[in-house]
Amino acid sequence: MKKYEQIADEIRRQIISNFYKKGDILPDQQTLAHDFNVSKITIKNALDNLANEGFVLKTSGFGTVVIGPSTLITDKDAPATNFEGLTKQEGANRVSSKVIKFDLEFPDDKVKKNLNLHGEEPVYHIIRLRLLDKEPFIIENTYMPVNLVPGLTLSVLESSIYTFIRDSLHLKFAGIARNIQAKQADGLDISYLNVTEHTPILEVEQIVWLVNGTPIEYSTSRNASNKRAYYLFETN
Incomplete structure (x- = not known):
């Protein structure tokens, strides 16, 4: 810290x-x-x-x-502008990960556009179930360019990707764009989040940039709406 x-x-x-x-x-x-x-x-x-x-x-x-703590913010909420990663936010002793998918792929047009890729540049495609206090919490579906994150391993995925990027690769995050929407539960949600098809799901779609303006991550994360929300605090 x-x-x-x-x-x-x-x-x-x-x-x-x-x-x-x-x-x-x-x-x-x-x-x-x-x-x-x-x-x-x-x-x-x-x-x-x-x-x-x-x-x-x-x-x-x-x-x-x-002026705080704010009466509008609960301990289930996270800052909408924060991009430190779940492990940093909640603590390594509380967060664990189950890797559902870890592949190298040639991305489709949507992923290429969001990561500003050209030609046949491979990406990691990672799907992880993040657990909080050993309970299913969030499903993350992440794409990262292979050339920006060399040496990514299964053991890294089972802990913290962001810690690896910061401490081992010495890369610095500089900006984030997020689109937060309500969604219906899909098959992965039902299989891993202990929800039903009628459970409201909160989806966060995001792009993360490094200090040189290069996108390093395009991802979506999904959780049951009663498990986590996001807040924004602004001043004039």
Whole structure:
């Protein structure tokens, strides 16, 4: 965990425990930097995290005001703009994976367009069941260009692809586009998510880009709508 994430965790804990109450103004960034013995940029990153989660409101000329935790957000919800990966969000001790499919393919036109591929460039086609606390949680259907993710193995798929990309390949994610829709349950959902054909399904279709603007992932993830939702917190 990075230093700013540790600091965000500590301030979040202080807010949840009512050490800082709703309406309180947090100490300024210089004071927090001194208290935590870090740089102001580290504090800024920590406060940005908390703002994105709806815990604080950063206002120019007024300070950082405590407004959360939001009554609209539950522990089942995830930030709509977050692309850290499920393992990072929920914790490696809670998340496990069952690999349903792991193949090399030449993609169809839709996948080629979303990954900006030309000619006959192979992709990994990965389908995984993600389990949370050993219970079926999400089915991910993922395509990644082989040339961007060399060395992908079954053992990586059974843990965290994003951790492998960040820590082993030293690639940095920079942007994401998501389309979130309600869907009917399909055969894979029924087989692996313990749902029926009448269960509402939430589908997230996404493209993830690296810092150089290259798409590294096109995927869809599906879960029962009562298992997970997504929230967006914006400020003016």
